[in-house]
Amino acid sequence: MRRLPRAAALVLGMAVAALVPAPPAAAEDLDLGAPGVVRLKAAMADRHGQLKPLYESGAVGLARDGSVVLRDAGILPLSQRQAAGALVAAENADRTALYREIARANGNPAWEQDIRITFGQRWIDRAPAGWWVQAATGAWVRKP
Amino acid sequence: MCFPPDPEPRRGPRPAARAPWVARGAGIAAAVLLLADASPSPAAVSLTIASIRHPAVEADGITAHVAEPGSGVAELHFARMRIAGVEYEDLAVRCEGFAVDAEGIRCPRGSVRRGGARGADRPPLPFSFSYRPRDGRLELAVTGADAVAWSPLVRRLRGWKPEGRADLRLVADRREAGLALSLRGLRFASRDGLVAGEGMDLDLSARAERRGRGWTWWAAADWSAGELHWAPWYRKAGVRASAEGTLDEEELAVDLARLDLEGLGGVTASLAWDRIRGEPLRWGFVTESLDLAAAAREWVQPWLDARAAPKFRATGHARFAAEWSAGRLRNLYAGLEEARIADEAGHLELHGVEARVPWDAEQAAEATFAVAGGRLGDLPIGGFSVPVALHGYDMGIDRLALPILDGRLAVDDLRAVFDPAAGTWRGRFAGGVEGVSMAKLAAALKLPAMAGSLSARVPGATYADRTLALDGAIEVRVFDGRVTVGGLRIEDPLRRTQRFRADVEARGLDLAMLTRTFSFGTIEGRFDADILGLELAGWTPLRFDARVRGSEGDFPRSISRGALRDISALGGAAGADAVQASPAGLAQRFGYRRIGLGCVLENGVCRFHGLAPEGRGYLIVEGAGIPSVRVIGYNRAVDWNLLVSRIQAVIAGRVKAEIE
Structure with missing residues (x-):
């Protein structure tokens, strides 16, 4: 299987990131996008309003593999943890589909994993201060 | 859980000190290494014991100091203790009003705490204790104890940040035992918060009688207040349980347990637990007629949500039963009565659903699935009933005619096979749509009026690797011509993606x-x-x-x-x-x-x-x-x-x- 060169992956990631919902904070990008991701973008944008307080509280963090993780449910009231888990599962299903669709749209499904990693880093880079992100060591850190 | 003392304790060597209960009750296997009077008071006694060995109890590095035998203060310290397979370290026991005489041992005001700095941060566990060797009567009471104070004794509490108050009373002799446990305002949480309880009030009462080498017991529990989250499930209080069974050294048997979940229904269950291996031998349950809406909302949908599966609604009633033994599920029954099921996106709705699924891991069985009516998208579906052949993880329908408008959806062959090791499904399908008039179809789909009829044949379709693939082509006759759909593949057909x-x-x-x-x-x-x-x-x-x-x-x-x-x-x-x-x-x-x-x-x-x-x-x-x-x-x-x-x-x- 031909691997996507790291530099190409980065360029591709940067280019596509401009077309899809940027890390949740950049809602201005939501109107742009390849058709394959439009539906996913809409779902993710709708969900972002519910996820944002979870990012801000630290209950949910941005992982390096491009997923979101319910890293500390204990921050939330007991009655809200179930809904938070469902939100995270739905968001991750859409993110996985998004990475797959971007890889397809660029004519190489084998790029999916590279795109996932590239996006994971990009979400983390763009995350506002105070959100929890996964460091290269795998540990969770609060973004300064 | 505390159990009564051995009714016939093995006798060990009697130590020279005034502690006959130690020798008789515990059966010292190792030597008492040192007995020395090192107390400043002539009335005080100090003991140092290297180790104690008993099938149920082991202890090392024991020191005991009795200030005034008969009515004074006793202090014990255990460097290491192992009771019923659970290990404790650095335990300090203090007893005021301590008395040892011919009637037995009494500790009316005792406390246990972890030694060292860790114990200093936590409240001690208060208790009262008495033991009468004559008839083996033991009384242990813990009143108003802070939940965190239990953590030196209940290893599994460690790391759960317990809060709340606990009262416990245990009375036992050689023939019977009684236990009452009350927890108030209990709060706990796992490190990740995915298992947690808050404000929980729980009451447990149990009684046991000696039968031969074991015990027969009865227990009742009531969860009357608070909430519990066990991801992905959440539930508020309103659970009562009663159970009875037997207990011996090898096995804990719950012969009959009844669980009532408020708003959902009742469950009768049984369990046999291997105490030596620490795993279940067999279990089973039978539910009463459950409220399907509550079961779907509280149990099924959260499980689906955790897998990003579509949402659905259901009303009606359901019954379930299952038996598990020797490491695998043996049989399962699922039944639906007067049920209405609909996906939240509005694609599918079925009403008057009656289902009976008696699955057996070893034997062939036949399930029935009947529907009074419903709709697929905007298409009305007529009533139908279909037998489903079940054989282990293989299930199939030989023939089904499902009325749609003035035609029918025909299933000539439908097979589905579940691979329990991989957790995946494979399947195949053959069938088609016959004789649906385009006029009625267009009206149902709110399309402009069309002439002709819709007939489509699916010669074969397979499902594997989350992909439904059509073999051959579907042919539709419409507008006096024909439309052929080939190479059909649907990835993740049951997901939003x-x-x-x-x-x-x-x-x-x-x-x-x-x-x-x-x-x-x-x-x-x-x-x-x-x-x-x-x-x-x-x-x-x-x-x-x-x-x-x-x-x-x-x-x-x-x-x-x-x-x-x-x-x-x-x-x-x-x-x-x-x-x-x-x-x-x-x-x-x-x-x-x-x-x-x-x-x-x-x-x-x-x-x-x-x-x-x-x-x-x-x-x-x-x-x-x-x-x-x-x-x-x-x-x-x-x-x-x-x-x-x-x-x-x-x-x-x-x-x-x-x-x-």
């Missing part, structure tokens, strides 16, 4: 019928169409290569002024310029020789092409006869969403472009 791929071929469709149906002017003739590489996500087209052209053959070909206007409108406001009619005059119909238009959809843009290049544009309609017409397209690319809105506007008659 489903993706649909197919190649569509249409041959000899009657243009007059089609254009009349959709109020698109009038075009006489027939046409062929190919849509290759069609890919949809959630019914939104992602890409395709489509080409529509007039069919070969000898039949009248004409196009109305209205149709020309509508074609031109698809190109936008400038599209009208593309139409050249000669002589236009007041003619309402024009002859044509060829007609054709193609669109390649990619990246949200439809790139048009026609019959042939024509100047800066492309030829769409090549006229013939007098009056004749030529339609030339100049718009090479149109945003797909814009194109769809234009088509909708044209069909709705809102666009009125002018023709030269």
Whole structure:
């Protein structure tokens, strides 16, 4: 299987990131996008309003593999943890589909994993201060 | 859990000190290494014991200091203790009013705490204790203890940050035992918060009687307040349980347990637990008629949500039963009564559902599934009943006719196989739709009235690797022609991220019928169409290569002024310029020789092409006869969403472009 060169992956990631919902904070990008991701973008944008307080509280963090993780449910009231888990599962299903669709749209499904990693880093880079992100060591850190 | 002392304790060597209970009750296997009076008071006694060994208790590094035997203060310290397989380290026990005499041992005001700095941060566990060797009567009471104070003794509490108050009373002798435990305002949480309880009030009472080498016991529990989250489930209080069974050294048996969950229903269960291996030997349960709405909302949907599966609603009643033994599920029963099931997206709704699924891991069984009616999208579904053959993880339907409108959906063969090791399904299907009139179908789907009938055959379909793939092609007869759908694949058909791929071929469709149906002017003739590489996500087209052209053959070909206007409108406001009619005059119909238009959809843009290049544009309609017409397209690319809105506007008659 031909691997996507790291530099190409980065360029591709940067280019596509401009077309899809940027890390949740950049809602201005939501109107742009390849058709394959439009539906996913809409779902993710709708969900972002519910996820944002979870990012801000630290209950949910941005992982390096491009997923979101319910890293500390204990921050939330007991009655809200179930809904938070469902939100995270739905968001991750859409993110996985998004990475797959971007890889397809660029004519190489084998790029999916590279795109996932590239996006994971990009979400983390763009995350506002105070959100929890996964460091290269795998540990969770609060973004300064 | 505390158990009564051994009714016939083995006798060990009697130590020289005044502690006969130690020698008799614990059975010292190792030596008492040192007995020394090191107390400052002549009345005080200090003991140092290297180790104690007993089948149920081990202790090392024991020191005891009794300030005033008979009515004083006793202090014990255990460097290490192991009781019933659970290890404790650095335990300090203090007892005020401590007394040892011929009647036994009494500690009316005792406390236990972890030694060292860790113990200093936590409240001690207060208790009272008495033991009467004559009849083996033991009384232990813990009153108003902070939950965290239990953590030195209950290892599994460590790391759960327990809060709340606990009262415990245990009374036992050699024949019977009684236990009462009350927890108030209990709060705990796992490190990740995915298992947690808050404000919980729990009461447990138990009684046991000695029978032979073991015990027969009865217990009742009531969870009356608070809430519990055990991801992905959440529940508020309102659970009562009662149980009875036996206990011996090898096995804990719950012969009959009854669980009542408020708002849901009751469950009867049994369990046999291997105490030596620490794992279940067998278990089983039977539910009463459960409220299906509550079961779906509280139990099934959270499980589906954790897998990003679609949401659904259900009402009615359900019954379940299962038996598990020797490491695997042996049988399972699931039944639905007067149930209504619908997915939240509104694609499917079934009512009057009666289901009976008696699954057995070893033997063949037959399930029945009956539905009074429902709908698939906007299509009404009539009632049906179908037997389902079950054999282990293999299930199938030999034949099913499901009424749809005036026709039916026929299943000739349906097989599904579950791979428990991989957790995946594989399956195959053959069947089709027969005799559905297009008039009724169009009305049900809120489409313009159409003539003809819909018949489609699916010669075979398989499901594997989350992909439903069609073998062969589906053929639909419509508009006096035929439409064939081949290469059909649906990825993740049960998820929101489903993706649909197919190649569509249409041959000899009657243009007059089609254009009349959709109020698109009038075009006489027939046409062929190919849509290759069609890919949809959630019914939104992602890409395709489509080409529509007039069919070969000898039949009248004409196009109305209205149709020309509508074609031109698809190109936008400038599209009208593309139409050249000669002589236009007041003619309402024009002859044509060829007609054709193609669109390649990619990246949200439809790139048009026609019959042939024509100047800066492309030829769409090549006229013939007098009056004749030529339609030339100049718009090479149109945003797909814009194109769809234009088509909708044209069909709705809102666009009125002018023709030269």
